[in-house]
Amino acid sequence: MKRNRYLSFSFISALLVALIFLFPLYWMVATSFKLESVTTAWPPQVFPNPITLDNYRTIIGNPVDTPVFQWFLNSAFAAISYTLGSIAVSALAAYALARLRFPGRQFYFWTCIASLVVPGVIFLIPNYITIDTLGWVDRYPALIVPGMATATGMFLLRQFFLSIPSELEDSARIDGAGRFRIFWQIVLPLSKPVVLTYGLMSFLNNWNDYLWALIVTYSSSMRTLPVGLMTLQGRYIHQYGTMMAGAVLTALPALILFLAVQRYFVKGIVLTGIKG
């Protein structure tokens, strides 16, 4: 009896907390479907009535000032390139560090690990200067290349490669397969779970990045969704329906991806615990 009462108390608290967590999202979506004239109605409309797509039309229909579709493409292109590049660069390095013997191996590994201690704040200015020197300001490489070689990616993949029994590779070598082929056709496919985990973390980190993308882009057509939303805030500050439509469009891809592959995301956090 006592146990049941305890359970129902926990269940009701869990449900209440869940409602509190969902409410801001609901409010954003509901506002985005309200006519601009009723978004500020008092008392507020809990359900949008009538439901309208006007706000979405306003925001999508102004490709000069608010090129939302272009921002979406920029975000997608940057995040996909970043993810693929980061996996490639990290996996190659991790393979060398896990399987090949060479002078400097330990030194390189520990240099990467030690770099994790350095607070992120100091990278902002020197990396901006580097990007500026390379002529990358307001161009795609600025959004893609700088964070590509990470210590975490190298570390995660190296640990996983070490756990793969080397007999598999040995027998492939006896069959005459070269190093790179072994890496590409045996080691990488076997590492699918960790590659997916790291890939998803990288994708969301890049997709959601705000401060760096804010600094290295300035023209409207080069903004990413998170930064573009900020410029919407300047333009539609008192048009809450339009603002919320922009927020929904920015949030939607990340939320869908999150719900689809949550499992890998959880694993990634548990393995690294590091937030972008």
Place this chain on the structure above:
Amino acid sequence: MRAIARPRRSLFGDEGRLTPYLYLLPHAILFFMFVIYPIFKGFWVSLTEWNMFFNEGTFVGFANYARLFNPESIQNAYYWQALKATLLFVVISVPPLVLISLGLAVLVTSNLPWRSFFRTIYFMPTALTISVVAVMWRWIFQGDVGFANWVLRALGGDAIPWLTTQPYAWISILIATIWWTVGWNMILLVSGLNAIPHDQYEAATIDGANSWKSFRYITLPNLRPILLFIVITTVIASFNLFGQPQLMTGGGPSRSTVTVMYYIYGEAFGNFRMGSSAAMSYSTAVIMLVATFAQAKLFSAKDQDS
């Protein structure tokens, strides 16, 4: 085998002496350019008067650092004010971010119906970008027609200008931050809780321990390492507070929510004083490193006590 057959290893090819470095090269180049080099470059910039137009600096020694301690300078006033604001946020945000996540983690690892559904809901906001979070909460805390004030008025209270007066501006930022990031800590704690061997609890129940005692003497000690990790990373995350004040309060009212990151950003990309901004970055980095090691020390000292 092959090594015996051939007296000298070749440079390239499968067993070549340089082959491992080819695998390492892409990572090494990028890691050097954007992680190692900037550590030194940033320090150099902090010793200069940096000209953004020509992308070069004039050496000024420690003048940028000295300015932080010169009561006449504007950097002195603003930097320490920003540091105080940041520390205030660390103090008010870390306890709830750790305690609430612990509560939620215990909740979703108990044998609750729908527990994986609840876990997903609590965790979902971490997938959002800061600008969505800020836009959303800014609308809820809006002063005239925001939802928070509607609730207050419906309950018979007065509307509060949430984002433009203190302490409500901090409370708004705090609530948005908890909502956004508490799921992250929760997931780490869930993995910690799942790793605790079940027989420890069974043994305790046989010895007559109630659920509070099990929590206090089994759960907490087992979670200790992961709690240390969470406290340290949460302190760092709160120290880096930037997007919430920039997008929700604009640093106001009267600069009270301008954090160190926000000021460093503004000094570099608003006032174009890279040197001064870099000096603040380095000072802040030192403070953060000291704080991190102090926490680790504190935790391990407590370990030896018990």
